[in-house]
Amino acid sequence: MNKPVVYITRTLPEAQLQTLADHAEIRMWKEADIPVPEEVLAAEAAEADGLLTMMSDPVTDELLEKAPKLKVIANMAVGYDNIDMKAADRHGVYVCHTPDVLSDTTADLGWTLLLASARQVTSAADYVKAGRWTGWGPFMFAGQQVHQATIGIIGMGSIGTAVARRARGFDMTIYYHNRSRNAAAEEETGAVWMEKNDLLENVDFVVLTAPLTEETKGMIDAEALERMKPTAHLINIARGPLVDEAALENALREKKIAGAGLDVFSNEPIGADHPLLQLENVTALPHIGSAAVPTRQTMIELAGLNIKDVLQGTQPRTAVPEHREKPPRS
Template identity: 35%
Template sequence: MARPRAFLARRFTPAVEAAIEQNYEVVRAGQDRGMSAEEIAGAARGAEVIFVSTAERVTAATIAALAPALRVIATLSAGHDHIDLDAARASGVAVLTTPDVLSEACAEIGMMLILNAARRAHEADLLVRGDNWHGFAPTLLLGRGLVGKRLGILGMGRIGREVAARARAFGMAIHYHNRSRLAEEREAGATHHASPEALFAHSDVLCLCAPGGTALERVVDARRIALLPAGAIVVNLARGEMIDDDALIAALGSGHVFAAGLDVFAGEPAIHPGYRGLANVFLSPHIGSATIETRDAMGMLLVDGLDALARGETPSNQLC
């Protein structure tokens, strides 16, 4: 009996691809790059399962073009705003995601961004690589220490709480804003703020950890940036669209924002060119969950979900 067809829009880790190949006839994209909705619609015809990432949009038109064969969209991400869930539901297509297994890896990147922004790592690296370092100097590349600083976390979900746990070890005081206040045991002593504005005013370091969505587009705008304490640091490991790039670039240029650490960008990989000319920005290419262990776990969660669907069960990572 012929095996069902699966289309891989991106390359997964070898262990995950081997697991997929056990049950499916696998068709791979020609190149490992973000595919457009139209490209997926053309390349994945006849596939019962399509594997995508946050770099690929699966629109209503894509789903309609792949009907009636398509039955599962499996995305290597906890987020799902790149998939038209209403269209999937209407077509009876299941959507699988990868929650719960990437929080620790993303929190590590969060701390990397905070530390590199605070301690001017980009400038330091350029100084040494450019053979412009002339030895120790007491005032060379003075950064900002973290002990006693207030870390404001916008979005205190799993990733936000993991960032908070690590930041406490650096002596930071945790503040947060969330859609709803956490139970006391989950707050772990963090200070809750009822609005983003209140959080910004109490954030020496602002870290974006929220899942995104239209309600939070450009939540970091000129008005709210002005509320940050002078010399604050801005870190984003959530969604690029949450930042008004022009406003942040202006604040970095004026010095009101001391530095930024960014792992995600609006329109990535075509980031705002203004960031490239700023020495006080540490730029990272969307690698929040990029560890071998985490990407294996994410992929196997999708494989396990598909196995559960094949048994007639509802997997825990199924959205619709």
Template identity: 40%
Template sequence: MAKKKVFITYKIPEAGINLLRKNGFSVEVYSKENLITRQELIRNVKDADALISLLTDKIDREIIDKMERCRIIANYAVGFNNIDIDYARNKGIIVTNTPDVLTDSTADLTMTLVLACARRLNEGERIMRQKQFKGWRPELLLGYELKDKIFGIIGMGRIGLAVARRAFAFGCRIIYYSNNKNSEAEKLFNAKKVSLKTLMKSSDIISLHIPLNNKTKTLINSDYLNLMKKTAIFINTARGEVIDENHLISLLKKKKIFAAGFDVYKNEPDINPELVKLDNVVLLPHIGSATVEARSAMAKLAAKNVIAVLTGKKPITPVN
């Protein structure tokens, strides 16, 4: 009897691949450095029993229709907006993601961006690399301390809660906007649930932690962005499409807010060239989960979902 085939659209950490092979599956990994093309994806999914995909792989109706044997699409990400999950469900294909395991890595990176913006680290590092440092000055690169600042979290889920824990340790006061009340955040960190308008107006630091869907696309529009303080810091480690990126750029250009930190972008991997020109931004290449621990755990979770479904068990983290 032929082994069931698992196709992976890009090389993931060996922990996941080895787990699949130890459980008797035939694993094929797209081996080129570039991201898989649509044509190559179609060719490889035809006889696959399971697909492990990246957030950059668009798994739409056409791709799903080519999956003659596939029973599970295991997305190697927390997000799954790259997959038509409703159509997959109609075709009897389970879709899973990798939540929980990248919570701490993303929360750590969020605070990295907050600190980099607050203390103008990119500007300072550039001065040193370009040998422009002329010695200590009383007002050289003045930034802001975090103590007693109002830290606004949009989306108080797993990652939002982890960010709240870190911000609270820095002495910040936590407010949040979320669909549901988070009793744990309120008990542990004295967090206060507020309206989105209140959060945007009151916060010294604003951090986004919401998924991308029809309800959240451009949720943070120009009207909300215009409410921010001139001293505000805006951080996005969620998805580029949940904000009006062009309007945020215009505010940064006019110094209407202090700074912004980005790990995600509207047209990723393309970046708005206007962002690169700005001194008051910190730009990272979508590395929120880029730790050895998180990426290995993601690989193992994706593999465990595949193993469960292909052996007739329930998936661990289904999204559809």
């Protein structure tokens, strides 16, 4: 009996895929860091029983229409906005993701950006490397104070809670905004719920950890940025489209806010000529929130196990919320 076929959209380590390989024929895109072309993904999906995708791989209705054998998509990410969920439901395809295992790693990266933005770390490092450091001045690269400052977290899920947990170590006052109150996070971290506009007006650091939905898309627009303090910093470790990038560029250029630390962008990879990258008060990273070796290995293993579960007719470990109550598909 032939094994089911699973297509993986990047070259991944075999060690983390061994359990899946015992139950399926694995096919992989030849590159680790270059996205699979959409036409190649469509052709491979047409023959696949399972897909292991990255957050940058668009899984469209058109692709699913031409993939009659497909039973499961395991997205190697917390978010799954790259997948047409309505189409997946219509075609009877399970969708899984990798929540929780990357929360602490992504929170670490958020704090890296927050500290780097607040203390002008990138600009100062470039200054030294360029040989421009010829003396010491009392306000040279003087940035914003982090300890005992106020932080506002928009999106108090597992990543937002992990960010708040770290804020306690900096003796910060913690506010958050979420669609619904998170009593467990409040009890653990002392975070206080606030209306979004009040949060924007009162905190020193705004950290975005919310999922991308129709409700959250463009939530940080010109009006939101106008509400922030001129000394405040915006940190985005969620999804690029949460922010109106043209409005952010204008706010940063006109010093309406002090700085931004960005790991995500509306279009990725962002071009070197993008206006945001021309600003000294922007710290930009290439979407590496969960990029710690142990975390990425765990994400690969979990995605593979989700595919194996569905192909064997059992409930996957981490189906997306919309699919958690659905029966296993055969």
